[in-house]
Amino acid sequence: MVQFDLFGEVEQKLEERAKQREAEATKPPKSRPAPAWRRKHRAFPSDPQRHASDIAENVIGAWFSHYGGNRVDVPLGTIAGLTFIREPLIADWLLTLEPAQLPPLLREIWGVQWMIRPDLIEVARPLHGWVEEDPDEYQLKAVQAVIHTAVRKGLFDLTAREDPYYRSQADVLSPLLTGLRHKSDKKWRGEYHTPACVSDLMAHILIDTNRCEPGMSVRDPAIGSGGMFRSVAQQLRELGLDPHDFSWFGNDIDPLATACAAVNAILWDLGPKVAIWCGDSLADDGTAVDQALAERAAVIQHRNTVVEQALFEHKTRRLLHALDQLLEGTAA
Template identity: 70%
Template structure:
């Protein structure tokens, strides 16, 4: 069984970010890359087709190995793997056995909760199945899904350091809609806007004089937000300078949008929630903001408690060594 260290991984990430900030501060900052050069960055020739092929292969792997109506399991597996930023981890992932995936996925979601608890709470529908003690057949299907996603080139998009490359396609949208039964999709009216259309709309609507926030009242998995963020970057604007608001009535769609908001690096002012835009004037935005603030306060309390316990253990260890030295 593979063992994982959540707090060790979090501390490593914090230390690495601190080193990066110091290094960046010591060097002169280059001017932003021109939009033309940004568009020439390397990613799959047709990212949208790449995402569609990945979804097709994952769906085949899932139904070939398990089937049933559990959309959350394959969606949650691919979503979790999308957080990796090191392409070379693919070789290691392919060596894992079915039981290894539960602790791995718990670790991945735990680390992400540490940094973005608000978005990860919205993504709960993709996570909760891990705590249901999946049976051996489900775990074999999870391994098949993970292997298929890796071998089809998931990391060609999601494991890139540059958020512009990671945002070249929505890898969860075709998977979400493909897993949905046709009759269920028709009943829900779930038809995600094609990315070529959202890209065109974003290039028309998003510009330097755009207001401080971007709102999508039927966010789906976040396709319009992705296109808007790409349009901003192509104009040398930073998505972190904007507030992003997105809601949808479907819990799996908003879960995917929350994950995508992290993958696409929309920034700290991003709020994704489940809400019906036809039911209330603000579709629950007020409640979503209150819940987000409460979640972040809870995370901060957990962090403070963890730091206190770490310091306490360190002090007790030092005291034990002092006592042992005095006794000798």
Template identity: 75%
Template sequence: MVQYDLFGEVEQKLTERAEQREAEAAKPKPRPATHAARRRRRGFVSDPHRLAGEVAENVIAAWFSHHGGGRMDIPLGTIAALSFFREPLITDWLLTLEPAQLPQLLREVWGVQWMVRPDLIEVARPLHDWIEEDPTEHELRAVQAVIHTAIYTGLFDLTAQDDPYNRSTTDVLSPLLTALRHKSDKKWRGEYHTPPCVSDLMARILVDTDHGPTIREPALGSGGMLRSVAQQLRERGLNPHDYTWIGNDIDRLSTACAAVNAILWHLGPKTVIWCGDSLATYDAGLTQALAERTAVIEHRNNVVEQARFEHKARHMLQALDRLTSGVAA
């Protein structure tokens, strides 16, 4: 008769299971999908205008819930800066930044864009001047909340696209700008941005007719009409870079947003945007805008040339130091 050690079997099985659990725990576990990866799995945005509205609504809620204050330029300028990023994977890095690190990041973002399009970034100055004003701790924490909220809501699904057509499906700044304005302020200014469906219809009619080589918008807002026309041109196999884009608005924040959007929508080098009253000084305003555009581009060229000279001078001095140190040895 064979006698089994039941308790011994149980103990052995428990030991084997414990060893198995330890071995499983020692194995490297797959990292959970990052937020950026989860966003990319969602694919095509079926209603970009609705998503842009959600981004605006959530950003405003984040700004005020974190006691950002009554300034419009800070949350608006933050979203404008984020729209310059083209790589969705950068979201995971952005989410790690502390509030104190954000001013330097934003300075670099605007600085890079100034080197490429100084004319438009100068028009957009109302959106980035605040960075040099030593923002408070409360404001920077609110800026951090705005960045996180915009990322989680899906801003980069709209703007972080390589194809200009895909990132021009909507105006992400318009709903934020209009929602930040007080109702009475909008009424006083007469600021009512054209709905995208209306501007798309108008653009379709315009492009189907003899639109000519120049697109003008004397009541620019944040540039929604220009976006619609550019999309219609692309759908017909035409390149917006072959056209001249001229637009102005009486509100500085609106024209600042339009300048950022002109970069985002890749309207091309022949784009002139300025702040001015079309009913009062349209021709004079355009002449001045063209002169200022020429001056700021020339200034950028001088800055680049000076930087190149200093770079060459440093290399020459380093080579001279190596030569003289070799002779001395």
């Protein structure tokens, strides 16, 4: 007769588990993968347009679920500001900020960009004017939710790339703008942005080395958020041409769409020869381009004057400080 030693089996299992734990302890610990937004060098999204749409859908959900209100410019301007960031590791820091810290941060981001491209940032004013309005507590919490959602859904995977070719793979602001607006509002405006696949096909057909050469211009009288510009710029890069060598002229009747196009012109690195303005192409008497170029030149001149004044004040302070030290030394 076979007799089972139950206590013996328990002791044997305990010994086996102890040996297993000792063996596992000698193995190097498995590194826990960092959250998606912490990985600096991630593979580029396989479907950038779908990725951009997914970000937009989740940002819209975060904004309305936190009772952000019916203002389109606030969440849209928040995401637009984040697209200027080129260092993806800043994502960790963004997630630690309190709601009250967000307006100063966004003001600084837009201010730096104004120093670099005042012409385009002035056009984009409908997106960043709200940061000067002292937003209330509920609105700021919704802005915080928008930032957290965008970071976690991989906004920087698209926009925080050094190479403008990768930053130009998708338009993040277009699905966000159209999604934030009510259907009746879009219908009243007649606002239907051209799908990226269509604009890419048009650019592929129209742009080739036999027709395009540096010095030529690109004109879009209904620019929307700039989708056609993105497709043309990408096609130029595919052909070994630099968008900086071309002039870009675009306008739209919708100020928010025009503002998005101005931000995208920076994001997609279209170059220094870009003029974007808000205006009705059907009512243009032929002077719109000249007027836009004149306004652009005036804004750049104003920026130069501000910089010159700041440099003069800085030099004056240094001179006065040196003079004070000299006088103190003489008195001693």
